[in-house]
Amino acid sequence: MPEFDMPAPVCFIENTPEGELRVRQEALEILSNITQPVVVVAVVGLYRTGKSFLMNKLAGKRTGFSLGSTIQSETKGIWMWCVPHPKKPNHTLVLLDTEGLGDVEKGDSKNDSWIFALSVLLSSAFVYNSMGTIDQRALEQLHYVTELTERIKVKSKPASRTDTDETADFMSFFPTFIWTVRDFTLELKLDGHPITEDEYLENALLLKKGSSPKLALYNLPRECIRLFFPTRKCFVFDRPASKQGLQRIEELRDSELEPDFVAQAKKFCQYIFEKCRVKTLKGGYIVTGKFLGNLAVTYLDAIRSGAVPCMENAVLALAQIENSAAVMEAGVHYQQEMTKQVKFPTATLKEFLDVHAICEKGAIQLFMDRSFKDDNREFQGQLMGDLEMKKEAFLRRNEQESSARCQAMIQDFFQPIQAGLSAGTYSRPGGYQQFMVDQQDAVRKYNQAPRKGIQADEELRGFLMKQETIASTILQTDQALTAGQKAIEEERLRADAAERERLVVEEKHAEMQQKLEDQKRSYEEHVQQLMVKMEEDRKKLVEENERVLTSKLKEQENMLREGFQEQANSLQSQIQDLCGQLDKANNKSSWFSDVLDGIGTVGTLVLPGIGGKLLGVGTRILSRFF
Structure with missing residues (x-):
C-alpha cells in the first residue's frame, strides 16, 4: 500500500x-510521511517546450502539472508530484516540474541558474527538454551546466587539486542526464548510416580541436556534460498533435495523438521506470522522502545566506x-516494546x-536502518547509553513491583504470627517451638505463592532478619527449654542468619x-549490526567508485580517440585516485578494524565492565566477514 495519497502536484520550491x-511547508509535510526510498525525476528546459506534458505521462495522468496553451510560462518555481x-x-x-528557463517576463538568469542547480542536486534523473x-x-x-561548479561545492575545504579533477566528485552523486528533443523532424542518420538516439547525442557532444576563444566557448558546455554526467541518454519525439490539438492537449487521449509520439513517450517512460536509480548521496546513502525534504531545506538555507551549497556540509547537517x-x-521503539512485552514482575532476572x-x-535495527555517516559512532554511543538507561529504569520498575507484591504476601502470610505476638500466644512454655512451626508454615505458603518476581528471596530474607530478635527473645523466655537447649537454638539462629547473609552476597554476585x-551481549549485538551495515556501505562505495571509474576510463578512451591527448592526460590523476579509493574499500581488514576501534571506544565509555572482553568479541565477529 502506498504511504500517501497525492491526487495532484503541489509547489515544492516557491519562486x-x-x-x-x-x-x-505543505510539500515538506508530504515528504515527511514518505519513509520509502525515492526515485526523483526533474525536468528542466526553456519555457513552453512541453516539460509538464512529459511529467504527467510519468505520473500516468493526462492532467496534473499545468500545461498551459499560451506563450506565458505556467510553472513557477519547482512543483512536486509523489x-x-x-x-x-x-x-x-x-x-x-521546474519553471521554464529563459522566461522573458522574469528576466533573471541568476534565478534560472539556481533552479537548474537545485534540479541537479535533488534528482536522480535529470531531464533536459528542448525543441x-x-x-x-x-x-x-x-549554458547553466557550465555554471554548476560556481553554484555547487562538493567539499567544504578546497582540495589541493585542479578544477578539472573536481569532476570526479561531481560524477559520484550527479544524476542520469536525459536529453529529450521535442518536435524532432530530422532522420537519425550520420554520414548516410542510421544511428541511435544515444549516438545522436554523443555525436553532438564531440569536441573541436583548437585553442581559440570561439572554440573554447563551443567546447565548454560539451565538456561539462561529458565530465559531470557519467550516464547519458537521449530521446527524440515527433510532434504530438496538430497546432489546434496542442492547444487542448490535456483533453486528448493517446488514440488522438500521433502514433509515433505515443510510442516514443512509452519508450521514455519505460526507461525512467526501469533504469533510473534511487536518489543517493555521495557514499551511496539512500534518500527517502523525508530526507529529500531536509536536503532541499539545507540547500535553500545556504542559497539564501549567500553561500554556495556544499554537498559535504549538507550531508553532515x-x-x-x-x-x-x-x-x-x-x-x-524500545520503550513501547518493553512496556508491551514485559509481564511485571518477571520470575527471574534472566x-x-x-x-x-x-x-x-x-531498536538497534531501527537505528541502523535510518542512521548514516556516524563515522565517530557518536550517535550509536548515545543509543547505547539511552537503551542502557531505559533498561535500568525498567529493571527498577520490575524490582519495585516485585517488592510491593512480596511485601503484601509477607504481610498476609505472617499476619497470624503478628496477631499471636500481640496476643502473647508465644509467651508461655513451648512458645518458641510453636513460633518456629508457625514461621516455617508461613514461609512454606509464601514460597508456594506464584508471581512474586525477582525480589522474592531478598524480601523474605529481609523480613526474617527482622524476626531474628523476636525469635531470640521468645527463645530466652521459654521456660520449657533448658539452658543447653537454648544455647543450641541460639547457635542455630546465628547459623541461619549467617547463611542468609552468604546467600545475599552470592546472589548479588550472580x-x-x-x-x-x-x-557483553548488548555490545556484541551493536557490533554485529554495525558490521552488517558497514559492509553494505562498503559495497555501495565500491559500486559507486567502480561506476565513476568506468565512466572516467570510457571518457579518457573517447578523448584519446578524438585526439585530445591533454584532456585525456588530465583524467589520469582522477583515475589513479579512484583506483586508490577502490583498493582501500576492498581491503576489508582495514575497513572493519577502523569500525571496531570506534565502537570499542564508545562501548567502554557507555557499558562499564566490558573493556577486557572487547578484543575477543570484535575478533570473533570480524572473522565472520572474511
Missing part, C-alpha cells in the same frame, strides 16, 4: 515575486538531523533480560555477572 526561492513507483515495490517516484534539434544553439541554451532522530525513534535483548535488537554478561 517569490522578489526572486527568492523557498521550500513550501506517486507510487510503478515498477519498484515500496519505492516512491517523485516528479519535479527541434541538438545543435549549437541548443547547447548554448544549456543531514546526518546530525537523521541520526538524532534515529536515536530518538529507536528509544521510543526472563527480564531475554525480553530486553529482543526489544534492544529491534546478578552482577548476569548484568555484565548482558552488557
Whole structure:
C-alpha cells in the first residue's frame, strides 16, 4: 500500500515575486510521511517546450502539472508530484516540474541558474527538454551546466587539486542526464548510416580541436556534460498533435495523438521506470522522502545566506538531523516494546533480560536502518547509553513491583504470627517451638505463592532478619527449654542468619555477572549490526567508485580517440585516485578494524565492565566477514 495519497502536484520550491526561492511547508509535510526510498525525476528546459506534458505521462495522468496553451510560462518555481513507483515495490517516484528557463517576463538568469542547480542536486534523473534539434544553439541554451561548479561545492575545504579533477566528485552523486528533443523532424542518420538516439547525442557532444576563444566557448558546455554526467541518454519525439490539438492537449487521449509520439513517450517512460536509480548521496546513502525534504531545506538555507551549497556540509547537517532522530525513534521503539512485552514482575532476572535483548535488537535495527555517516559512532554511543538507561529504569520498575507484591504476601502470610505476638500466644512454655512451626508454615505458603518476581528471596530474607530478635527473645523466655537447649537454638539462629547473609552476597554476585554478561551481549549485538551495515556501505562505495571509474576510463578512451591527448592526460590523476579509493574499500581488514576501534571506544565509555572482553568479541565477529 502506498504511504500517501497525492491526487495532484503541489509547489515544492516557491519562486517569490522578489526572486527568492523557498521550500513550501505543505510539500515538506508530504515528504515527511514518505519513509520509502525515492526515485526523483526533474525536468528542466526553456519555457513552453512541453516539460509538464512529459511529467504527467510519468505520473500516468493526462492532467496534473499545468500545461498551459499560451506563450506565458505556467510553472513557477519547482512543483512536486509523489506517486507510487510503478515498477519498484515500496519505492516512491517523485516528479519535479521546474519553471521554464529563459522566461522573458522574469528576466533573471541568476534565478534560472539556481533552479537548474537545485534540479541537479535533488534528482536522480535529470531531464533536459528542448525543441527541434541538438545543435549549437541548443547547447548554448544549456549554458547553466557550465555554471554548476560556481553554484555547487562538493567539499567544504578546497582540495589541493585542479578544477578539472573536481569532476570526479561531481560524477559520484550527479544524476542520469536525459536529453529529450521535442518536435524532432530530422532522420537519425550520420554520414548516410542510421544511428541511435544515444549516438545522436554523443555525436553532438564531440569536441573541436583548437585553442581559440570561439572554440573554447563551443567546447565548454560539451565538456561539462561529458565530465559531470557519467550516464547519458537521449530521446527524440515527433510532434504530438496538430497546432489546434496542442492547444487542448490535456483533453486528448493517446488514440488522438500521433502514433509515433505515443510510442516514443512509452519508450521514455519505460526507461525512467526501469533504469533510473534511487536518489543517493555521495557514499551511496539512500534518500527517502523525508530526507529529500531536509536536503532541499539545507540547500535553500545556504542559497539564501549567500553561500554556495556544499554537498559535504549538507550531508553532515543531514546526518546530525537523521541520526538524532534515529536515536530518538529507536528509544521510543524500545520503550513501547518493553512496556508491551514485559509481564511485571518477571520470575527471574534472566526472563527480564531475554525480553530486553529482543526489544534492544529491534531498536538497534531501527537505528541502523535510518542512521548514516556516524563515522565517530557518536550517535550509536548515545543509543547505547539511552537503551542502557531505559533498561535500568525498567529493571527498577520490575524490582519495585516485585517488592510491593512480596511485601503484601509477607504481610498476609505472617499476619497470624503478628496477631499471636500481640496476643502473647508465644509467651508461655513451648512458645518458641510453636513460633518456629508457625514461621516455617508461613514461609512454606509464601514460597508456594506464584508471581512474586525477582525480589522474592531478598524480601523474605529481609523480613526474617527482622524476626531474628523476636525469635531470640521468645527463645530466652521459654521456660520449657533448658539452658543447653537454648544455647543450641541460639547457635542455630546465628547459623541461619549467617547463611542468609552468604546467600545475599552470592546472589548479588550472580546478578552482577548476569548484568555484565548482558552488557557483553548488548555490545556484541551493536557490533554485529554495525558490521552488517558497514559492509553494505562498503559495497555501495565500491559500486559507486567502480561506476565513476568506468565512466572516467570510457571518457579518457573517447578523448584519446578524438585526439585530445591533454584532456585525456588530465583524467589520469582522477583515475589513479579512484583506483586508490577502490583498493582501500576492498581491503576489508582495514575497513572493519577502523569500525571496531570506534565502537570499542564508545562501548567502554557507555557499558562499564566490558573493556577486557572487547578484543575477543570484535575478533570473533570480524572473522565472520572474511
